[in-house]
Amino acid sequence: MRLSDVVERLGLEVLARGNPEREVNWAYTSDLLSDVMAGAQPGDMWLTIQRHMNIVAVAKLRDLTGIVLAKGIKPAQEVVDKAREEGIALMVSDKPLFELCGELYQLLRGRG
Amino acid sequence: MARWFKGDLHIHSTLSPCGSLYMSPRTIVEEAKRKGLDLIAVTDHNTCDNLIYVEKVACEEGITLIPGMELQTEEEVHLLAYFETLEGALAFKEEIYPFLPDVKNDPDYFGDQVVVDEHDNIVGVEEKLLVNSLLLSLDRCVEMVRSYQGVSMPAHVDREPYGIINQLGFIPDYLGFEAVEISRAIIPRDALSIWPELGRYTLVGSSDAHYPEDIGAVVTLFRMEEPSWKEWVEALEYGAEGVRIMRPFENGTG
Numbered sequence: 624m625r626l627s628d629v630v631e632r633l634g635l636e637v638l639a640r641g642n643p644e645r646e647v648n649w650a651y652t653s654d655l656l657s658d659v660m661a662g663a664q665p666g667d668m669w670l671t672i673q674r675h676m677n678i679v680a681v682a683k684l685r686d687l688t689g690i691v692l693a694k695g696i697k698p699a700q701e702v703v704d705k706a707r708e709e710g711i712a713l714m715v716s717d718k719p720l721f722e723l724c725g726e727l728y729q730l731l732r733g734r735g
Numbered sequence: 736m737a738r739w740f741k742g743d744l745h746i747h748s749t750l751s752p753c754g755s756l757y758m759s760p761r762t763i764v765e766e767a768k769r770k771g772l773d774l775i776a777v778t779d780h781n782t783c784d785n786l787i788y789v790e791k792v793a794c795e796e797g798i799t800l801i802p803g804m805e806l807q808t809e810e811e812v813h814l815l816a817y818f819e820t821l822e823g824a825l826a827f828k829e830e831i832y833p834f835l836p837d838v839k840n841d842p843d844y845f846g847d848q849v850v851v852d853e854h855d856n857i858v859g860v861e862e863k864l865l866v867n868s869l870l871l872s873l874d875r876c877v878e879m880v881r882s883y884q885g886v887s888m889p890a891h892v893d894r895e896p897y898g899i900i901n902q903l904g905f906i907p908d909y910l911g912f913e914a915v916e917i918s919r920a921i922i923p924r925d926a927l928s929i930w931p932e933l934g935r936y937t938l939v940g941s942s943d944a945h946y947p948e949d950i951g952a953v954v955t956l957f958r959m960e961e962p963s964w965k966e967w968v969e970a971l972e973y974g975a976e977g978v979r980i981m982r983p984f985e986n987g988t989g
Contacts, residue, residue: 654907655901655902656902656903656904657900657901657902657903657904659904660904673810674872675872675873675874675903675908676808676874676907677903677904677905677907680904680905681904699872699874
């Protein structure tokens with residue numbers, strides 16, 4: 624499923640567009656950046672409540688399709704600017720992480 | 736003339752719930768003196784009220800105190816913050832206190848959080864749970880410490896719980912740390928082989944003591960004219976020429 628479709632189906636607010644045409648393969652959830660660096664796969668979407676600046680670098684390093692901040696967590700403007708500059712999609716949702724993960728799981732499994 | 740002074744700059748007191756009730760200001764200073772330390776820092780979690788009494792005893796015993804505390808940022812990173820004066824540290828504490836979530840400590844589970852004076856009397860109890868994350872980002876904490884002309888240093892960067900590398904993947908360059916602390920579980924050579932990027936920082940080793948016997952379990956030697964704030968900050972800037980981590984059983988005073 625394309626990133627733009629995921630954004631629409633989950634009702635995400637987009638702060639940085641990234642590549643909307645990119646295919647979201649699967650997803651990864653963690654707030655520990657060392658764990659994301661070790662465990663997320665290229666093409667994964669990343670769901671988290673971690674908003675530190677380093678999330679942009681980690682998403683780029685792991686070639687992720689985008690970052691979704693759950694629970695209404697708002698990143699600092701510098702983080703948004705950095706995501707735009709690096710071409711990393713950055714989205715936010717008011718939903719709790721658990722619900723967001725459940726919805727995305729259904730979508731990617733084709734049962735949305 | 737400059738010489739090497741021995742310091743242990745990460746010690747917890749009775750005010751840290753995880754710290755032993757034996758860690759009174761007097762016990763800490765006397766133990767530090769017994770271990771031959773010249774300078775110490777007592778760094779409780781997100782607060783520093785015991786420093787008032789630590790400084791009194793340290794002054795009597797001729798040990799230099801660097802006022803400090805160990806902040807826990809919203810990313811669950813432990814950050815050591817050091818200040819030139821006790822007043823500075825106390826003012827900083829007042830500023831961050833409102834950002835500590837209003838969760839009450841359960842002494843049976845977490846341990847007591849008590850202020851103990853220089854005569855080993857309990858003179859205060861902290862009700863809010865101190866081992867909690869401030870509602871402040873790491874970047875904001877670094878900035879705030881700087882605004883008090885303080886020095887901040889990520890704590891035990893090699894450790895998984897609350898270490899900056901584990902929490903944030905890597906140490907952000909732009910925060911401009913002069914020094915980082917490694918825990919007593921690792922020696923500098925091993926830390927540098929696992930994380931070569933640590934080579935750009937001055938490495939400081941401290942005990943993170945929660946019990947009297949752990950004080951000075953690892954010490955850092957600082958090359959200074961005298962054990963003062965100004966000289967200490969300069970030593971950090973000199974890196975390996977001004978700062979050396981030493982295990983007490985090694986003889987590396989040179």
